Amino acid sequence: xxxxxxxxxxxxxxxxxxxxxxxxxxxxxxxxxxxxxxxxxxxxxxxxxxxxxxxxxxxxxxxxxxxxxxxxxxxxxxxxxxxxxxxxxxxxxxxxxxxxxxxxxxxxxxxxxxxxxxxxxxxxxxxxxxxxxxxxxxxxxxxxxxxxxxxxxxxxxxxxxxxxxxxxxxxxxxxxxxxxxxxxxxxxxxxxxxxxxxxxxxxxxxxxxxxxxxxxxxxxxxxxxxxxxxxxxxxxxxxxxxxxxxxxxxxxxxxxxxxxxxxxxxxxxxxxxxxxxxxxxxxxxxxxxxxxxxxxxxxxxxxxxxxxxxxxxxxxxxxxxxxxxxxxxxxxxxxxxxxxxxxxxxxxxxxxxxxxxxxxxxxxxxxxxxxxxxxxxxxxxxxxxxxxxxxxxxxxxxxxxxxxxxx
Amino acid sequence: xxxxxxxxxxxxxxxxxxxxxxxxxxxxxxxxxxxxxxxxxxxxxxxxxxxxxxxxxxxxxxxxxxxxxxxxxxxxxxxxxxxxxxxxxxxxxxxxxxxxxxxxxxxxxxxxxxxxxxxxxxxxxxxxxxxxxxxxxxxxxxxxxxxxxxxxxxxxxxxxxxxxxxxx
Numbered sequence: 001x002x003x004x005x006x007x008x009x010x011x012x013x014x015x016x017x018x019x020x021x022x023x024x025x026x027x028x029x030x031x032x033x034x035x036x037x038x039x040x041x042x043x044x045x046x047x048x049x050x051x052x053x054x055x056x057x058x059x060x061x062x063x064x065x066x067x068x069x070x071x072x073x074x075x076x077x078x079x080x081x082x083x084x085x086x087x088x089x090x091x092x093x094x095x096x097x098x099x100x101x102x103x104x105x106x107x108x109x110x111x112x113x114x115x116x117x118x119x120x121x122x123x124x125x126x127x128x129x130x131x132x133x134x135x136x137x138x139x140x141x142x143x144x145x146x147x148x149x150x151x152x153x154x155x156x157x158x159x160x161x162x163x164x165x166x167x168x169x170x171x172x173x174x175x176x177x178x179x180x181x182x183x184x185x186x187x188x189x190x191x192x193x194x195x196x197x198x199x200x201x202x203x204x205x206x207x208x209x210x211x212x213x214x215x216x217x218x219x220x221x222x223x224x225x226x227x228x229x230x231x232x233x234x235x236x237x238x239x240x241x242x243x244x245x246x247x248x249x250x251x252x253x254x255x256x257x258x259x260x261x262x263x264x265x266x267x268x269x270x271x272x273x274x275x276x277x278x279x280x281x282x283x284x285x286x287x288x289x290x291x292x293x294x295x296x297x298x299x300x301x302x303x304x305x306x307x308x309x310x311x312x313x314x315x316x317x318x319x320x321x322x323x324x325x326x327x328x329x330x331x332x333x334x335x336x337x338x339x340x341x342x343x344x345x346x347x348x349x350x351x352x353x354x355x356x357x358x359x360x361x362x363x364x365x366x367x368x369x370x371x372x373x374x375x376x377x378x379x380x381x382x383x384x385x386x387x388x389x390x391x392x393x394x395x396x397x398x399x400x401x402x403x404x405x406x407x
Numbered sequence: 408x409x410x411x412x413x414x415x416x417x418x419x420x421x422x423x424x425x426x427x428x429x430x431x432x433x434x435x436x437x438x439x440x441x442x443x444x445x446x447x448x449x450x451x452x453x454x455x456x457x458x459x460x461x462x463x464x465x466x467x468x469x470x471x472x473x474x475x476x477x478x479x480x481x482x483x484x485x486x487x488x489x490x491x492x493x494x495x496x497x498x499x500x501x502x503x504x505x506x507x508x509x510x511x512x513x514x515x516x517x518x519x520x521x522x523x524x525x526x527x528x529x530x531x532x533x534x535x536x537x538x539x540x541x542x543x544x545x546x547x548x549x550x551x552x553x554x555x556x557x558x559x560x561x562x563x564x565x566x567x568x569x570x571x572x573x574x575x
Binding site: 057058061063065066067070101102104226228229230231233242244249250338339340341343350352354356364365367369373374377406407 | 442443444445447469470471472473475477478479490492494496499501503522523524526527528531535548549550551552559560564566
């Protein structure tokens with residue numbers, strides 16, 4: 001049935017006679033299932049090829065850096081949970097260690113081992129979300145469920161220790177919130193024993209898959225010089241052949257004592273970054289095993305009564321503990337004046353905290369160098385010249401979390 | 408040495424390094440401190456591009472980890488500061504450069520030509536602290552909406568902002 005065009009109203013828009021010669025600007029809008037958050041990409045397309053890609057961020061900006069200046073040091077820990085919400089323990093660690101460096105506190109060994117244990121568990125959990133969402137964006141739906149099933153086990157472990165799954169706030173300035181619950185070691189060991197089987201399942205599903213390979217190989221290439229120039233760090237940098245892992249080069253919280261390999265691949269494309277993160281999950285598994293075997297009974301808070309909250313029993317029976325508890329909670333503790341930049345190897349790259357103190361109980365300036373913020377700035381370099389369908393694969397390979405980008 | 412005490416092997420030892428830098432040009436360094444295991448060099452703002460360029464090409468500080476601005480206080484003079492955190496990927500050393508700026512002239516030259524990553528960091532510093540980077544290829548707001556008034560991280564900007572907080 002043909003429609004006669006004579007009765008249709010004339011268009012108020014200019015009719016383009018040569019539609020194939022013009023470039024189209026589309027907005028891969030803030031609401032999109034594959035942009036991993038509220039990210040807006042302004043794409044100028046020539047057919048299917050991207051001529052220019054401009055990220056537009058700020059949709060999740062909540063002014064966290066300003067909030068830190070109005071909260072006491074220990075109150076800021078809960079704010080850090082909400083930055084990179086897939087790696088909250090990593091954010092906690094960076095903030096807490098920066099404050100500890102200003103205070104020049106000595107952290108007990110058991111607290112350091114447990115910090116490493118949880119950081120690596122958190123790294124595995126973050127990479128599992130990356131893997132599940134990256135695969136499902138490309139079209140492979142099964143790994144998503146498998147990854148989240150494994151992540152559920154890790155979240156249960158974190159919840160057992162701290163009470164929160166995605167907002168644990170487990171670390172404190174001076175050590176940990178409290179010691180591990182009884183039976184934790186066995187549950188953790190159970191998870192560790194099952195995890196290699198799960199990793200094997202992911203490799204069967206994706207690493208040998210021709211469709212996955214052809215969608216990720218030679219896509220989103222960035223050279224190692226460009227990667228360093230754009231500030232890429234973490235797995236995105238190691239996927240371009242640069243051997244830079246802060247756990248190796250500027251070790252913190254005892255990482256120099258653990259035996260693990262730094263995973264580096266030379267491809268510089270989405271496939272190389274995929275391989276780096278898959279191997280990183282194995283290495284984190286190794287580290288957690290080592291940490292678990294080294295646990296010995298001991299204190300989990302630093303020995304400074306002005307900074308670490310006393311035990312509840314102590315507080316209820318001794319007057320000086322009660323006074324210290326009261327002062328720490330209501331007035332906070334004074335941190336000596338100074339400034340410090342503390343970088344850690346978060347799951348997405350170098351998470352750096354620049355903390356400036358003026359001698360009071362509240363920081364003067366806290367700046368979080370979010371790795372996703374910097375990694376996303378390299379997106380135009382990777383995406384220009386690629387097809388529209390590859391943008392999704394490239395965003396997935398950068399592993400961005402908007403909470404960290406926008407803060 | 409306790410495990411978390413500051414380890415100075417990874418920060419550029421300041422005094423010999425400053426001597427090397429001032430050998431290039433006496434005016435490049437107007438102050439240097441080393442505290443908590445970290446080295447800070449205060450650079451006058453006219454020379455920041457030269458210093459950064461020398462550090463990147465001559466001393467292998469090829470990664471600009473962070474560029475952040477801070478408001479030192481409404482009463483302070485100079486009011487603003489910009490911190491450049493440099494990292495050397497080969498040697499693992501870190502260094503901080505600091506530029507101090509006054510309130511009535513918060514301009515400093517951009518270092519985007521030295522490290523491309525400075526682009527977004529400088530946009531964020533402009534957006535939140537109000538420091539203007541001359542010769543920046545694309546200096547516009549990045550986190551706050553483009554029609555926002557004021558620079559939110561300044562000390563005289565209220566925590567809740569200026570718009571009346573209304574429940575309807």
